[in-house]
Amino acid sequence: MSRFFNSQILILIGCSLFVFYLAGVPLVMLLYGSVRSAPIGEPGATYTIQNYIKAYFDREFYLLFWNSLKFAVGNCIVSFLIGTYLAWISERTNTPFKKLFLVMALIPFIIPGILSTIAWILLLSPKIGLINLVVKGLLRLEAAPFNVYSMGGMIWAEAIHLYPLVFLLMSAAFRNMDTSLEEASLSAGSSTFVTFRRITLPLMRPAMFSVLLIMFVRGMEAFEVPALIGVPAKISVFTTKIFLAIHQFPSDFGLAGSYAVTLLAISTTGVLIYGRITRREERYATVTGKGYRPRVIDLGPWKYLTCASAFVIFALAVVFPVFILLWSSFIPYYGVPSAELVGKMTIANYTYIMNYPLALTAFKNSFYLSVGSATLVMLLTSVIAWITVKSKLPGRVFLDNVTFIPIAMPGIVLGVSLIWVYLTLPIPIYGTIWVLLLAYITKFMPYGIRAASASMIQINKELEEASLASGGTWFQTFWKVILPLLMPGFVAGWIYVSIISLRELSTSILLYSYNSTVLSIMAFDLWEGGQYTYVCALGVLMVLLLVAMAFVARKLGARIGIAE
Amino acid sequence: MAEKRFMVQIEFLEKYFGEDKDRVHVLKGISLDIPEGSLYTFLGPSGCGKTTTLRCVAGLERPEGGKISIDGRPVFASGERVYIPTNKRPIGMVFQSYAIWPHMTVFENVAYPLTIQRRPRRSKSEIRQKVEEVLKVVGLHGLEDRPAPKLSGGQQQRVAFARALVNEPKVMLLDEPLSNLDAKLREQMRFEIKALQRRVNITTIYVTHDQAEALAISDQIAVMHAGKLIEVGTAHQLYSRPKRKFTATFLGLTNLIEGKVVELGGDSRPGQMETKKGIFSFVPATGLTKGETAVLSIRPEHIQVHKQQPQGLENVVEGTVKEAVFMGDAYHCQIAVGDLLLRVHTHPFLSMSPGEKVYLHLDPQSCNGLPAEDVEGMDESMLGA
Numbered sequence: 001m002s003r004f005f006n007s008q009i010l011i012l013i014g015c016s017l018f019v020f021y022l023a024g025v026p027l028v029m030l031l032y033g034s035v036r037s038a039p040i041g042e043p044g045a046t047y048t049i050q051n052y053i054k055a056y057f058d059r060e061f062y063l064l065f066w067n068s069l070k071f072a073v074g075n076c077i078v079s080f081l082i083g084t085y086l087a088w089i090s091e092r093t094n095t096p097f098k099k100l101f102l103v104m105a106l107i108p109f110i111i112p113g114i115l116s117t118i119a120w121i122l123l124l125s126p127k128i129g130l131i132n133l134v135v136k137g138l139l140r141l142e143a144a145p146f147n148v149y150s151m152g153g154m155i156w157a158e159a160i161h162l163y164p165l166v167f168l169l170m171s172a173a174f175r176n177m178d179t180s181l182e183e184a185s186l187s188a189g190s191s192t193f194v195t196f197r198r199i200t201l202p203l204m205r206p207a208m209f210s211v212l213l214i215m216f217v218r219g220m221e222a223f224e225v226p227a228l229i230g231v232p233a234k235i236s237v238f239t240t241k242i243f244l245a246i247h248q249f250p251s252d253f254g255l256a257g258s259y260a261v262t263l264l265a266i267s268t269t270g271v272l273i274y275g276r277i278t279r280r281e282e283r284y285a286t287v288t289g290k291g292y293r294p295r296v297i298d299l300g301p302w303k304y305l306t307c308a309s310a311f312v313i314f315a316l317a318v319v320f321p322v323f324i325l326l327w328s329s330f331i332p333y334y335g336v337p338s339a340e341l342v343g344k345m346t347i348a349n350y351t352y353i354m355n356y357p358l359a360l361t362a363f364k365n366s367f368y369l370s371v372g373s374a375t376l377v378m379l380l381t382s383v384i385a386w387i388t389v390k391s392k393l394p395g396r397v398f399l400d401n402v403t404f405i406p407i408a409m410p411g412i413v414l415g416v417s418l419i420w421v422y423l424t425l426p427i428p429i430y431g432t433i434w435v436l437l438l439a440y441i442t443k444f445m446p447y448g449i450r451a452a453s454a455s456m457i458q459i460n461k462e463l464e465e466a467s468l469a470s471g472g473t474w475f476q477t478f479w480k481v482i483l484p485l486l487m488p489g490f491v492a493g494w495i496y497v498s499i500i501s502l503r504e505l506s507t508s509i510l511l512y513s514y515n516s517t518v519l520s521i522m523a524f525d526l527w528e529g530g531q532y533t534y535v536c537a538l539g540v541l542m543v544l545l546l547v548a549m550a551f552v553a554r555k556l557g558a559r560i561g562i563a564e
Numbered sequence: 565m566a567e568k569r570f571m572v573q574i575e576f577l578e579k580y581f582g583e584d585k586d587r588v589h590v591l592k593g594i595s596l597d598i599p600e601g602s603l604y605t606f607l608g609p610s611g612c613g614k615t616t617t618l619r620c621v622a623g624l625e626r627p628e629g630g631k632i633s634i635d636g637r638p639v640f641a642s643g644e645r646v647y648i649p650t651n652k653r654p655i656g657m658v659f660q661s662y663a664i665w666p667h668m669t670v671f672e673n674v675a676y677p678l679t680i681q682r683r684p685r686r687s688k689s690e691i692r693q694k695v696e697e698v699l700k701v702v703g704l705h706g707l708e709d710r711p712a713p714k715l716s717g718g719q720q721q722r723v724a725f726a727r728a729l730v731n732e733p734k735v736m737l738l739d740e741p742l743s744n745l746d747a748k749l750r751e752q753m754r755f756e757i758k759a760l761q762r763r764v765n766i767t768t769i770y771v772t773h774d775q776a777e778a779l780a781i782s783d784q785i786a787v788m789h790a791g792k793l794i795e796v797g798t799a800h801q802l803y804s805r806p807k808r809k810f811t812a813t814f815l816g817l818t819n820l821i822e823g824k825v826v827e828l829g830g831d832s833r834p835g836q837m838e839t840k841k842g843i844f845s846f847v848p849a850t851g852l853t854k855g856e857t858a859v860l861s862i863r864p865e866h867i868q869v870h871k872q873q874p875q876g877l878e879n880v881v882e883g884t885v886k887e888a889v890f891m892g893d894a895y896h897c898q899i900a901v902g903d904l905l906l907r908v909h910t911h912p913f914l915s916m917s918p919g920e921k922v923y924l925h926l927d928p929q930s931c932n933g934l935p936a937e938d939v940e941g942m943d944e945s946m947l948g949a
Contacts, residue, residue, distance in 0.1 A: 465650070466724075466727070468651045481665055484667040485667060
């Protein structure tokens with residue numbers, strides 16, 4: 001009896017404590033650090049609210065707030081309009097090729113934010129932007145029609161990168177709606193328009209509001225676009241301000257801390273409201289099993305227009321950015337496509353990257369971190385999902401909530417918090433790859449638990465009990481029965497976490513050191529150094545690595561788990 | 565049998581579900597002794613606590629009070645704080661959904677209880693041999709390498725049995741094992757389970773809500789209702805001599821006539837009950853007292869229909885045919901005796917038409933006198949089934 005008891009209890013308690021440590025300690029240290037008069041570790045520090053006074057009584061704070069708000073709301077509106085429009089035409093109209101839209105929507109996920117930002121600078125910069133030059137040439141304009149270095153440019157670059165998320169969420173919302181509710185309204189004698197206004201819209205409202213909130217929080221947390229476009233354009237938002245406060249010399253940890261707490265408060269509010277709207281069950285919503293047959297609207301000849309517009313959006317989101325990255329990666333110096341440059345195309349950028357002193361380290365680090373964090377996140381969250389879904393242990397709801405805390409923590413805020421944690425605690429991992437690993441596990445835990453819980457719910461309790469009744473211990477049952485049955489969700493979560501790990505920038509940038517450089521940091525540094533063509537070559541290699549990893553994971557998962 | 569040995573003993577089992585305000589008392593002091601080698605059925609309507617009792621024996625539920633012993637060894641005792649976890653109990657279990665692991669082959673499923681065993685650790689050849697043996701017993705020989713999702717419902721069930729039996733447990737627990745099969749297969753499997761149980765001679769607890777299944781398969785049946793044990797007996801005893809009103813109504817069809825015991829009878833003399841339809845001779849259940857209000861229970865097939873008034877017979881009443889439905893092997897009739905409606909099954913050759921006047925003979929040997937109130941809070945709708 002004791003043997004059984006011990007191994008189970010040890011694993012469960014161990015995993016729970018680890019989750020509390022990962023999610024709770026950074027939060028506590030951030031709050032603590034923001035009320036200290038000197039950086040942690042320095043003697044003579046006292047408690048103070050000076051950091052907050054300094055932050056809030058500065059005119060710049062309100063400018064920051066205003067900029068962040070404009071950027072987040074702008075991103076929210078633009079990405080929502082594009083994503084919802086595409087979702088509507090693909091789910092509820094007879095637009096041709098609509099099956100293709102889903103595949104098209106997934107492609108942008110594989111392009112790291114930093115690359116998409118760089119691509120849009122290369123497309124819309126007033127001096128070198130390809131689109132600007134082409135439009136200027138065609139319309140014989142005096143000046144460049146677009147300027148990416150503006151609030152509008154920032155919003156566009158962010159929204160065109162994030163809209164696929166809106167598309168997926170809104171497609172699901174359209175799909176899960178019971179169309180007989182609309183049909184009941186039509187049969188009651190109301191017109192299509194009245195039905196839309198009185199029935200469809202109110203039914204969609206919770207879904208729409210929650211999607212808007214997610215996009216708002218994403219905009220608040222965004223780092224790549226504000227750092228690469230906002231900083232040169234002198235448009236500061238919270239994330240870049242925190243970054244600069246730490247990267248200036250000497251670092252102002254106190255100020256960074258108070259800004260970080262403010263940003264955290266904003267995003268937490270958003271996440272909490274979101275949580276209220278979407279009930280707990282829906283957080284795990286995968287397939288409701290109710291296959292409603294969607295009522296498809298016949299658009300008549302308009303369907304060619306909607307189809308064309310979808311392809312235009314696809315071109316903007318994928319074809320243009322990918323083209324400019326590929327093009328730039330094969331030319332010796334940056335320039336607009338021309339016959340002359342085509343003749344000079346070369347793979348020199350790739351050989352340069354391969355021979356770049358840090359490149360091998362960065363590739364290795366990124367690869368290990370991505371595989372390591374994805375594997376550990378999924379193993380950890382599988383155990384947590386078992387506790388929260390299958391067990392009747394006290395405190396399981398609390399544990400579930402704690403696992404979700406990091407979703408409200410913007411990457412840059414997590415970075416600030418972890419600096420404090422590992423400069424204070426006697427755990428000598430600061431500046432090593434291990435601190436990055438812990439950061440990634442913390443940050444991506446919520447995505448892992450979502451995938452693991454959704455799968456865990458679908459495992460019949462009796463499959464587990466049959467193992468116990470066969471004499472299996474808890475550990476044997478978990479390892480031989482639950483984990484294999486969890487494989488589809490495990491693999492899906494693993495692929496997602498490994499992809500977002502590989503492109504992570506906003507947390508890493510505060511925590512890396514020379515030896516723990518990762519690919520996204522290397523791309524950032526090359527860009528800051530003005531080496532555009534090299535960045536693009538590196539970017540293409542990153543995307544190839546991501547595609548290869550997703551492919552291998554799918555193959556492996558299909559072999560281990562149940563054939564889907 | 566000189567001395568009956570009990571394989572499973574349950575004493576005063578108490579179990580609650582839920583917490584605080586929503587606490588529900590699901591097992592109210594269940595006590596049972598299950599003889600070695602028998603097929604013992606827990607029978608009752610859904611929510612009666614039969615599955616919960618089984619799961620307590622398996623260790624999948626932890627009771628709040630009482631004691632459970634398997635083979636003389638306590639596996640749960642609330643007083644002594646004994647609780648042996650499921651995986652250390654000498655049991656094999658077949659689940660309602662069969663719980664065949666879809667990521668394993670037939671062989672891997674059945675071998676699982678052996679492969680995970682640490683002491684004694686078994687060799688590969690020993691495992692293979694045992695699995696082959698047990699697959700032969702359940703009639704699945706040659707399907708070892710078939711992936712589990714490619715099995716039919718009946719095959720999955722056989723795999724579940726093989727897996728439950730392979731490690732030679734002391735008790736086999738079956739949780740409604742036939743409820744997921746179609747009607748034809750269900751009848752066939754009843755006989756197979758019975759035959760299998762006899763062949764292996766293993767003590768088996770069988771949970772079902774299907775009374776026909778229980779009658780067909782069991783050595784002994786424990787009738788349960790609302791967390792309480794109502795009555796234990798063989799199929800024959802429970803059907804023809806129920807001691808409780810609930811048993812009489814839950815097992816098969818019966819007619820109930822309310823009355824009052826005027827004479828208890830004794831030895832070979834029948835008792836006498838006074839009802840609104842006259843005085844009836846009956847066989848009293850143990851514990852019934854003189855003067856007590858009681859019910860008289862008689863099965864539809866034990867009422868004989870006469871077209872003319874029979875002479876020299878007790879328990880005869882006059883009635884009018886309300887409905888007569890031909891069922892092939894019998895006529896199922898509803899016959900009104902005043903305001904009382906009796907169900908009667910008659911021989912198919914005795915044709916009857918609605919409105920006809922008939923005489924009914926209620927065979928005194930088949931009239932059971934039962935206590936009128938035996939289950940508190942009994943739901944009348946449940947009795948009609």
